[in-house]
Amino acid sequence: MMDTLFFLIESFIKCGVVIGCLLTFFAYLTLAERRILGRVQIRRGPNRVGPFGLFQPVADGIKALTKEDIVPANADKAVFVLGPMIAVCAALAMFAVIPFGGTIHVFGRAVKLVIGDVDIGILFVFAFATLGEYGIVLGGWSSGSKYGVLGALRAAAQMISYETSLGLIIIGTIILAGSLRLTDIVEAQRHMWFVVYQPFAFLLYLVAGLAEINRTPFDMPESESELACGFNIEYSSMKFALFFMAEYVHMIVVASLVTTLFLGGWLGPFLPGPLWFFIKVCVVIFFFIWERGTFPRLRYDQIMQLGWKILLPLALANVVVTALVVALR
Protein backbone atom coordinates (compact mmCIF):
# COMPACT_ATOMS: atom_id res chain seq x y z
CA MET A 1 0.00 0.00 0.00
CA MET A 2 2.74 2.43 1.04
CA ASP A 3 4.74 1.37 -1.97
CA THR A 4 1.89 2.28 -4.29
CA LEU A 5 1.54 5.64 -2.58
CA PHE A 6 5.24 6.35 -2.91
CA PHE A 7 5.12 5.27 -6.55
CA LEU A 8 2.23 7.63 -7.21
CA ILE A 9 3.98 10.56 -5.52
CA GLU A 10 7.20 9.80 -7.38
CA SER A 11 5.37 9.61 -10.73
CA PHE A 12 3.51 12.86 -10.12
CA ILE A 13 6.70 14.70 -9.21
CA LYS A 14 8.50 13.30 -12.25
CA CYS A 15 5.60 14.25 -14.56
CA GLY A 16 5.53 17.78 -13.18
CA VAL A 17 9.26 18.25 -13.50
CA VAL A 18 9.40 16.77 -17.00
CA ILE A 19 6.46 18.78 -18.33
CA GLY A 20 7.82 21.96 -16.75
CA CYS A 21 11.25 21.39 -18.23
CA LEU A 22 9.80 20.48 -21.64
CA LEU A 23 7.64 23.61 -21.82
CA THR A 24 10.49 25.86 -20.67
CA PHE A 25 12.74 24.22 -23.21
CA PHE A 26 10.05 24.75 -25.86
CA ALA A 27 9.78 28.45 -24.98
CA TYR A 28 13.51 28.99 -25.26
CA LEU A 29 13.75 26.76 -28.30
CA THR A 30 11.58 29.24 -30.22
CA LEU A 31 13.97 32.00 -29.20
CA ALA A 32 17.04 29.88 -29.99
CA GLU A 33 15.63 29.01 -33.38
CA ARG A 34 15.01 32.64 -34.26
CA ARG A 35 18.43 33.69 -33.01
CA ILE A 36 20.26 30.92 -34.87
CA LEU A 37 18.28 31.46 -38.07
CA GLY A 38 19.20 35.12 -37.72
CA ARG A 39 22.87 34.27 -37.44
CA VAL A 40 22.64 31.96 -40.46
CA GLN A 41 21.33 34.95 -42.42
CA ILE A 42 24.02 37.23 -40.89
CA ARG A 43 21.39 39.01 -38.81
CA ARG A 44 21.15 39.24 -35.06
CA GLY A 45 17.65 37.93 -34.44
CA PRO A 46 15.35 39.17 -31.68
CA ASN A 47 17.42 40.84 -28.96
CA ARG A 48 15.22 43.67 -27.71
CA VAL A 49 13.03 42.15 -24.99
CA GLY A 50 15.17 41.86 -21.90
CA PRO A 51 18.89 41.09 -21.91
CA PHE A 52 19.83 39.31 -25.16
CA GLY A 53 16.11 39.01 -25.89
CA LEU A 54 15.69 36.47 -23.10
CA PHE A 55 12.12 37.58 -22.32
CA GLN A 56 11.02 37.25 -25.94
CA PRO A 57 9.20 33.92 -25.31
CA VAL A 58 7.23 35.61 -22.50
CA ALA A 59 6.25 38.45 -24.81
CA ASP A 60 5.27 35.95 -27.52
CA GLY A 61 3.20 33.98 -25.04
CA ILE A 62 1.31 37.06 -23.82
CA LYS A 63 0.72 38.09 -27.41
CA ALA A 64 -0.65 34.65 -28.35
CA LEU A 65 -2.95 34.61 -25.31
CA THR A 66 -4.41 38.04 -25.88
CA LYS A 67 -5.23 37.57 -29.58
CA GLU A 68 -8.81 37.02 -30.63
CA ASP A 69 -9.77 33.35 -30.65
CA ILE A 70 -11.58 32.77 -33.95
CA VAL A 71 -13.56 29.68 -34.89
CA PRO A 72 -14.53 29.88 -38.59
CA ALA A 73 -18.22 29.67 -39.48
CA ASN A 74 -17.93 26.45 -41.55
CA ALA A 75 -15.60 24.76 -39.13
CA ASP A 76 -16.54 21.53 -37.36
CA LYS A 77 -16.32 23.16 -33.96
CA ALA A 78 -15.71 20.16 -31.71
CA VAL A 79 -13.00 18.69 -33.93
CA PHE A 80 -11.55 22.11 -34.56
CA VAL A 81 -10.96 22.53 -30.82
CA LEU A 82 -9.85 18.92 -30.41
CA GLY A 83 -7.13 19.07 -33.10
CA PRO A 84 -4.52 21.17 -31.28
CA MET A 85 -5.26 19.37 -28.01
CA ILE A 86 -4.53 15.97 -29.53
CA ALA A 87 -1.37 17.28 -31.12
CA VAL A 88 0.05 18.77 -27.94
CA CYS A 89 -0.99 15.91 -25.65
CA ALA A 90 0.52 13.31 -27.95
CA ALA A 91 3.75 15.29 -28.22
CA LEU A 92 4.05 15.59 -24.43
CA ALA A 93 3.06 11.96 -23.83
CA MET A 94 5.80 10.74 -26.12
CA PHE A 95 8.42 11.98 -23.72
CA ALA A 96 7.06 9.75 -20.94
CA VAL A 97 9.12 6.73 -21.93
CA ILE A 98 12.36 8.47 -22.83
CA PRO A 99 15.03 7.99 -20.16
CA PHE A 100 16.91 11.18 -19.37
CA GLY A 101 19.18 9.84 -16.68
CA GLY A 102 20.28 6.72 -14.81
CA THR A 103 19.03 5.67 -11.39
CA ILE A 104 19.38 8.07 -8.50
CA HIS A 105 18.70 7.51 -4.79
CA VAL A 106 16.31 9.86 -3.02
CA PHE A 107 15.36 9.22 0.64
CA GLY A 108 16.53 5.62 0.33
CA ARG A 109 14.44 4.94 -2.73
CA ALA A 110 15.93 4.06 -6.11
CA VAL A 111 14.37 6.47 -8.59
CA LYS A 112 14.73 5.80 -12.29
CA LEU A 113 14.97 9.06 -14.25
CA VAL A 114 12.21 8.15 -16.68
CA ILE A 115 8.48 8.57 -16.13
CA GLY A 116 7.34 5.19 -17.41
CA ASP A 117 10.01 2.54 -17.99
CA VAL A 118 7.77 0.37 -20.15
CA ASP A 119 9.21 -2.59 -22.03
CA ILE A 120 7.66 -1.52 -25.36
CA GLY A 121 9.11 1.99 -25.14
CA ILE A 122 9.79 2.45 -28.83
CA LEU A 123 6.38 1.19 -29.90
CA PHE A 124 4.80 3.62 -27.43
CA VAL A 125 6.71 6.52 -28.95
CA PHE A 126 5.70 5.54 -32.46
CA ALA A 127 2.07 5.09 -31.54
CA PHE A 128 1.93 8.56 -30.04
CA ALA A 129 3.86 10.10 -32.92
CA THR A 130 1.14 8.83 -35.22
CA LEU A 131 -1.53 10.08 -32.86
CA GLY A 132 0.08 13.51 -32.94
CA GLU A 133 -0.26 13.51 -36.69
CA TYR A 134 -3.99 12.97 -36.20
CA GLY A 135 -4.14 16.34 -34.49
CA ILE A 136 -2.76 17.98 -37.62
CA VAL A 137 -5.00 16.02 -39.97
CA LEU A 138 -8.16 16.65 -37.93
CA GLY A 139 -7.28 20.29 -37.36
CA GLY A 140 -6.71 20.93 -41.05
CA TRP A 141 -9.78 19.00 -42.14
CA SER A 142 -12.16 20.58 -39.61
CA SER A 143 -11.28 24.19 -40.33
CA GLY A 144 -13.54 24.23 -43.39
CA SER A 145 -10.87 25.77 -45.60
CA LYS A 146 -9.40 24.45 -48.83
CA TYR A 147 -5.86 25.18 -47.77
CA GLY A 148 -6.45 23.47 -44.45
CA VAL A 149 -7.73 20.32 -46.14
CA LEU A 150 -4.82 20.28 -48.58
CA GLY A 151 -2.39 20.62 -45.66
CA ALA A 152 -4.14 17.81 -43.81
CA LEU A 153 -4.04 15.53 -46.85
CA ARG A 154 -0.37 16.18 -47.30
CA ALA A 155 0.25 15.51 -43.61
CA ALA A 156 -1.52 12.16 -43.91
CA ALA A 157 0.36 11.16 -47.06
CA GLN A 158 3.67 12.19 -45.61
CA MET A 159 3.00 10.35 -42.37
CA ILE A 160 2.33 7.09 -44.22
CA SER A 161 5.41 7.41 -46.40
CA TYR A 162 7.83 8.24 -43.63
CA GLU A 163 6.63 6.33 -40.59
CA THR A 164 7.21 3.09 -42.51
CA SER A 165 10.85 3.90 -43.14
CA LEU A 166 11.22 5.28 -39.63
CA GLY A 167 10.01 2.01 -38.15
CA LEU A 168 12.38 0.00 -40.32
CA ILE A 169 15.34 2.24 -39.57
CA ILE A 170 15.21 1.71 -35.83
CA ILE A 171 14.96 -2.07 -36.21
CA GLY A 172 18.74 -2.10 -36.67
CA THR A 173 19.28 -0.59 -33.23
CA ILE A 174 16.67 -2.86 -31.71
CA ILE A 175 18.49 -5.89 -33.12
CA LEU A 176 21.75 -4.65 -31.62
CA ALA A 177 20.23 -3.87 -28.21
CA GLY A 178 17.90 -6.87 -28.15
CA SER A 179 15.15 -4.92 -26.44
CA LEU A 180 12.40 -2.41 -27.10
CA ARG A 181 12.88 -0.85 -23.67
CA LEU A 182 14.63 2.47 -24.11
CA THR A 183 16.67 2.17 -20.89
CA ASP A 184 18.00 -1.19 -22.12
CA ILE A 185 18.90 0.36 -25.46
CA VAL A 186 20.88 3.08 -23.68
CA GLU A 187 22.57 0.56 -21.39
CA ALA A 188 23.61 -1.48 -24.44
CA GLN A 189 25.58 1.57 -25.62
CA ARG A 190 27.70 1.78 -22.49
CA HIS A 191 30.87 0.76 -24.38
CA MET A 192 30.17 2.15 -27.81
CA TRP A 193 27.44 4.39 -29.19
CA PHE A 194 25.22 2.80 -31.82
CA VAL A 195 26.01 5.63 -34.21
CA VAL A 196 29.36 3.87 -34.76
CA TYR A 197 27.71 0.53 -35.61
CA GLN A 198 24.80 2.09 -37.48
CA PRO A 199 26.06 5.32 -39.08
CA PHE A 200 23.80 4.78 -42.05
CA ALA A 201 20.70 4.27 -39.96
CA PHE A 202 21.62 7.39 -37.99
CA LEU A 203 21.61 9.55 -41.13
CA LEU A 204 18.43 7.94 -42.42
CA TYR A 205 16.80 8.50 -39.05
CA LEU A 206 17.72 12.19 -39.12
CA VAL A 207 16.11 12.58 -42.55
CA ALA A 208 12.99 10.57 -41.73
CA GLY A 209 12.74 12.27 -38.34
CA LEU A 210 12.73 15.66 -40.04
CA ALA A 211 9.91 14.42 -42.25
CA GLU A 212 8.02 13.16 -39.22
CA ILE A 213 8.13 16.47 -37.35
CA ASN A 214 7.26 18.38 -40.54
CA ARG A 215 10.35 20.53 -40.53
CA THR A 216 11.70 22.55 -43.34
CA PRO A 217 12.86 20.41 -46.18
CA PHE A 218 9.69 18.38 -45.59
CA ASP A 219 7.23 20.91 -44.14
CA MET A 220 4.56 19.94 -46.65
CA PRO A 221 1.51 20.23 -44.35
CA GLU A 222 2.48 23.79 -43.55
CA SER A 223 4.21 25.11 -46.70
CA GLU A 224 3.83 28.85 -46.21
CA SER A 225 4.41 29.74 -49.81
CA GLU A 226 1.93 27.53 -51.63
CA LEU A 227 -0.61 26.59 -48.94
CA ALA A 228 -0.40 29.78 -46.86
CA CYS A 229 0.34 27.81 -43.66
CA GLY A 230 -1.71 24.75 -44.63
CA PHE A 231 -3.36 22.93 -41.77
CA ASN A 232 -3.17 25.78 -39.25
CA ILE A 233 -4.36 28.53 -41.58
CA GLU A 234 -7.65 29.07 -39.68
CA TYR A 235 -6.14 28.81 -36.22
CA SER A 236 -5.44 31.86 -34.12
CA SER A 237 -4.58 32.79 -30.58
CA MET A 238 -3.82 29.98 -28.13
CA LYS A 239 -4.97 27.23 -30.50
CA PHE A 240 -2.25 28.25 -32.91
CA ALA A 241 0.19 28.44 -30.02
CA LEU A 242 -0.77 24.88 -29.07
CA PHE A 243 0.02 23.62 -32.58
CA PHE A 244 3.28 25.49 -32.41
CA MET A 245 4.01 23.95 -29.02
CA ALA A 246 3.16 20.47 -30.31
CA GLU A 247 5.53 20.90 -33.25
CA TYR A 248 8.42 22.02 -31.08
CA VAL A 249 7.87 19.47 -28.32
CA HIS A 250 7.73 16.82 -31.04
CA MET A 251 11.03 18.16 -32.31
CA ILE A 252 12.53 17.87 -28.81
CA VAL A 253 11.21 14.31 -28.59
CA VAL A 254 12.70 13.32 -31.93
CA ALA A 255 16.03 14.83 -30.87
CA SER A 256 15.78 12.87 -27.60
CA LEU A 257 15.07 9.69 -29.58
CA VAL A 258 18.11 10.26 -31.77
CA THR A 259 20.11 10.74 -28.58
CA THR A 260 18.69 7.63 -26.97
CA LEU A 261 18.90 5.32 -29.97
CA PHE A 262 22.21 6.39 -31.47
CA LEU A 263 24.15 8.77 -29.23
CA GLY A 264 24.19 6.83 -26.00
CA GLY A 265 21.41 8.62 -24.15
CA TRP A 266 22.44 9.96 -20.77
CA LEU A 267 25.76 8.05 -20.74
CA GLY A 268 28.93 10.09 -20.66
CA PRO A 269 31.96 10.73 -18.48
CA PHE A 270 32.31 13.28 -15.62
CA LEU A 271 29.03 15.16 -15.97
CA PRO A 272 25.76 13.88 -14.44
CA GLY A 273 23.43 11.90 -16.72
CA PRO A 274 20.62 14.44 -17.31
CA LEU A 275 23.19 17.08 -18.26
CA TRP A 276 24.76 14.79 -20.85
CA PHE A 277 21.30 14.04 -22.16
CA PHE A 278 20.52 17.76 -22.40
CA ILE A 279 23.79 18.53 -24.19
CA LYS A 280 23.26 15.77 -26.76
CA VAL A 281 19.67 16.84 -27.37
CA CYS A 282 20.81 20.43 -27.86
CA VAL A 283 23.39 19.35 -30.43
CA VAL A 284 20.77 17.42 -32.41
CA ILE A 285 18.34 20.33 -32.19
CA PHE A 286 21.04 22.70 -33.38
CA PHE A 287 21.36 20.50 -36.43
CA PHE A 288 17.58 20.70 -36.99
CA ILE A 289 17.67 24.50 -36.87
CA TRP A 290 20.84 24.72 -38.92
CA GLU A 291 19.45 22.61 -41.76
CA ARG A 292 16.24 24.65 -41.65
CA GLY A 293 18.32 27.72 -42.38
CA THR A 294 20.03 25.91 -45.27
CA PHE A 295 17.64 23.80 -47.31
CA PRO A 296 14.58 24.93 -49.25
CA ARG A 297 11.38 22.92 -49.20
CA LEU A 298 11.21 19.94 -51.56
CA ARG A 299 8.41 19.61 -54.05
CA TYR A 300 5.55 17.32 -53.06
CA ASP A 301 6.36 14.60 -55.61
CA GLN A 302 10.04 14.79 -54.70
CA ILE A 303 9.19 14.13 -51.07
CA MET A 304 7.05 11.13 -51.98
CA GLN A 305 9.80 9.86 -54.27
CA LEU A 306 12.40 10.26 -51.54
CA GLY A 307 10.19 8.47 -49.05
CA TRP A 308 9.17 5.46 -51.14
CA LYS A 309 11.96 5.00 -53.67
CA ILE A 310 15.03 5.91 -51.65
CA LEU A 311 14.45 5.86 -47.90
CA LEU A 312 12.37 2.70 -47.77
CA PRO A 313 14.77 0.47 -49.79
CA LEU A 314 17.75 1.85 -47.91
CA ALA A 315 16.05 1.21 -44.57
CA LEU A 316 15.21 -2.34 -45.66
CA ALA A 317 18.80 -2.92 -46.80
CA ASN A 318 20.02 -1.63 -43.45
CA VAL A 319 17.78 -4.08 -41.59
CA VAL A 320 18.93 -7.01 -43.75
CA VAL A 321 22.63 -6.18 -43.39
CA THR A 322 22.39 -5.64 -39.65
CA ALA A 323 20.48 -8.86 -39.16
CA LEU A 324 23.00 -10.78 -41.28
CA VAL A 325 25.98 -9.41 -39.41
CA VAL A 326 24.42 -10.08 -36.01
CA ALA A 327 23.39 -13.60 -37.06
CA LEU A 328 26.80 -14.52 -38.48
CA ARG A 329 28.80 -13.09 -35.58
Added chain:
Amino acid sequence: MIIPLLKGLWLTLRRTFSRPITVQYPEERKPLSPRWRGIHYFEKDASGETTCVACGLCVAICPSRCIYLEIGERTDGTRYPMRYEIDELRCIFCGYCQEACPVNAIKLGKGYEYVKYSRQDFTLTKEKLLSMYEGKE
Protein backbone atom coordinates in the same frame (compact mmCIF):
# COMPACT_ATOMS: atom_id res chain seq x y z
CA MET B 1 23.58 14.71 -54.83
CA ILE B 2 24.94 14.62 -51.30
CA ILE B 3 27.98 16.86 -51.87
CA PRO B 4 26.01 20.03 -52.74
CA LEU B 5 23.87 19.54 -49.63
CA LEU B 6 26.99 19.34 -47.47
CA LYS B 7 28.42 22.39 -49.23
CA GLY B 8 25.27 24.31 -48.37
CA LEU B 9 25.47 23.22 -44.75
CA TRP B 10 29.12 24.28 -44.57
CA LEU B 11 28.27 27.70 -46.02
CA THR B 12 25.49 28.37 -43.53
CA LEU B 13 27.66 27.14 -40.65
CA ARG B 14 30.36 29.64 -41.62
CA ARG B 15 27.74 32.37 -41.85
CA THR B 16 26.42 31.40 -38.41
CA PHE B 17 29.75 32.17 -36.80
CA SER B 18 30.48 35.31 -38.80
CA ARG B 19 29.75 38.82 -37.59
CA PRO B 20 26.15 39.97 -38.18
CA ILE B 21 25.86 42.94 -40.49
CA THR B 22 22.81 44.30 -38.64
CA VAL B 23 22.87 48.01 -37.86
CA GLN B 24 20.99 48.22 -34.55
CA TYR B 25 19.03 51.32 -35.42
CA PRO B 26 18.28 53.51 -32.43
CA GLU B 27 21.79 53.01 -31.03
CA GLU B 28 23.71 52.72 -34.29
CA ARG B 29 22.97 54.69 -37.44
CA LYS B 30 24.11 54.38 -41.00
CA PRO B 31 25.87 57.50 -42.33
CA LEU B 32 23.65 59.61 -44.59
CA SER B 33 24.49 60.39 -48.17
CA PRO B 34 25.73 63.98 -48.66
CA ARG B 35 22.88 64.43 -51.13
CA TRP B 36 20.26 63.22 -48.66
CA ARG B 37 16.97 65.15 -48.89
CA GLY B 38 15.28 65.30 -45.50
CA ILE B 39 12.87 67.65 -43.79
CA HIS B 40 12.78 71.29 -44.97
CA TYR B 41 14.05 74.31 -43.11
CA PHE B 42 14.28 78.05 -43.72
CA GLU B 43 17.65 79.70 -44.09
CA LYS B 44 17.88 82.68 -41.72
CA ASP B 45 19.30 86.14 -42.36
CA ALA B 46 21.27 88.22 -39.83
CA SER B 47 18.15 89.24 -37.89
CA GLY B 48 16.94 85.64 -37.57
CA GLU B 49 14.14 86.25 -40.05
CA THR B 50 13.65 84.15 -43.19
CA THR B 51 15.38 85.25 -46.37
CA CYS B 52 12.34 84.19 -48.39
CA VAL B 53 11.02 86.92 -50.73
CA ALA B 54 7.70 85.16 -51.41
CA CYS B 55 8.29 84.91 -55.16
CA GLY B 56 6.10 81.81 -55.36
CA LEU B 57 8.49 79.75 -57.53
CA CYS B 58 8.52 76.87 -55.06
CA VAL B 59 4.72 76.84 -55.03
CA ALA B 60 4.72 76.77 -58.83
CA ILE B 61 7.26 73.96 -59.19
CA CYS B 62 6.08 71.73 -56.37
CA PRO B 63 4.85 68.52 -58.13
CA SER B 64 2.69 67.41 -55.21
CA ARG B 65 1.37 70.92 -54.53
CA CYS B 66 2.02 70.77 -50.85
CA ILE B 67 3.28 74.36 -50.37
CA TYR B 68 0.80 77.06 -49.42
CA LEU B 69 1.95 80.71 -49.58
CA GLU B 70 0.31 84.00 -48.64
CA ILE B 71 2.28 87.03 -49.76
CA GLY B 72 2.79 89.98 -47.46
CA GLU B 73 4.51 93.33 -48.00
CA ARG B 74 6.60 95.24 -45.50
CA THR B 75 6.50 99.07 -45.19
CA ASP B 76 9.75 99.40 -47.18
CA GLY B 77 8.17 97.61 -50.12
CA THR B 78 9.93 94.22 -49.75
CA ARG B 79 7.82 91.10 -49.91
CA TYR B 80 7.79 88.39 -47.29
CA PRO B 81 5.76 85.19 -46.70
CA MET B 82 2.87 86.10 -44.44
CA ARG B 83 1.88 82.45 -44.26
CA TYR B 84 4.12 79.67 -45.53
CA GLU B 85 3.00 76.11 -44.94
CA ILE B 86 4.30 72.79 -46.20
CA ASP B 87 2.06 69.76 -45.85
CA GLU B 88 4.78 67.22 -45.05
CA LEU B 89 2.43 64.29 -45.54
CA ARG B 90 1.99 65.19 -49.21
CA CYS B 91 5.60 66.18 -49.81
CA ILE B 92 7.64 63.69 -51.83
CA PHE B 93 11.00 65.19 -50.90
CA CYS B 94 11.99 65.77 -54.52
CA GLY B 95 13.93 68.93 -53.62
CA TYR B 96 12.56 71.02 -56.51
CA CYS B 97 11.62 73.84 -54.11
CA GLN B 98 15.22 74.06 -53.03
CA GLU B 99 16.40 74.15 -56.64
CA ALA B 100 13.79 76.69 -57.71
CA CYS B 101 14.42 79.15 -54.85
CA PRO B 102 16.27 82.23 -56.22
CA VAL B 103 17.48 83.36 -52.78
CA ASN B 104 18.26 79.94 -51.29
CA ALA B 105 15.74 80.43 -48.51
CA ILE B 106 14.01 77.02 -48.45
CA LYS B 107 16.31 74.05 -48.08
CA LEU B 108 16.07 70.35 -47.38
CA GLY B 109 17.96 69.21 -44.30
CA LYS B 110 19.17 65.83 -43.10
CA GLY B 111 16.36 64.93 -40.73
CA TYR B 112 14.42 61.73 -41.47
CA GLU B 113 12.89 60.76 -38.14
CA TYR B 114 9.52 62.36 -38.49
CA VAL B 115 6.87 60.73 -36.33
CA LYS B 116 3.94 62.62 -34.83
CA TYR B 117 0.71 61.75 -33.08
CA SER B 118 -1.72 63.78 -35.21
CA ARG B 119 -2.01 64.85 -38.82
CA GLN B 120 -2.04 68.55 -37.91
CA ASP B 121 1.44 68.23 -36.45
CA PHE B 122 2.79 67.35 -39.86
CA THR B 123 2.01 70.79 -41.30
CA LEU B 124 5.21 72.80 -41.27
CA THR B 125 4.54 76.47 -40.54
CA LYS B 126 6.99 79.33 -40.96
CA GLU B 127 7.96 79.21 -37.29
CA LYS B 128 8.56 75.46 -37.39
CA LEU B 129 10.63 75.83 -40.56
CA LEU B 130 12.76 78.51 -38.95
CA SER B 131 13.44 76.49 -35.80
CA MET B 132 13.60 73.08 -37.47
CA TYR B 133 17.20 72.15 -36.85
CA GLU B 134 17.84 74.35 -33.81
CA GLY B 135 19.80 72.51 -31.19
CA LYS B 136 20.59 69.65 -33.56
CA GLU B 137 23.84 68.84 -35.33
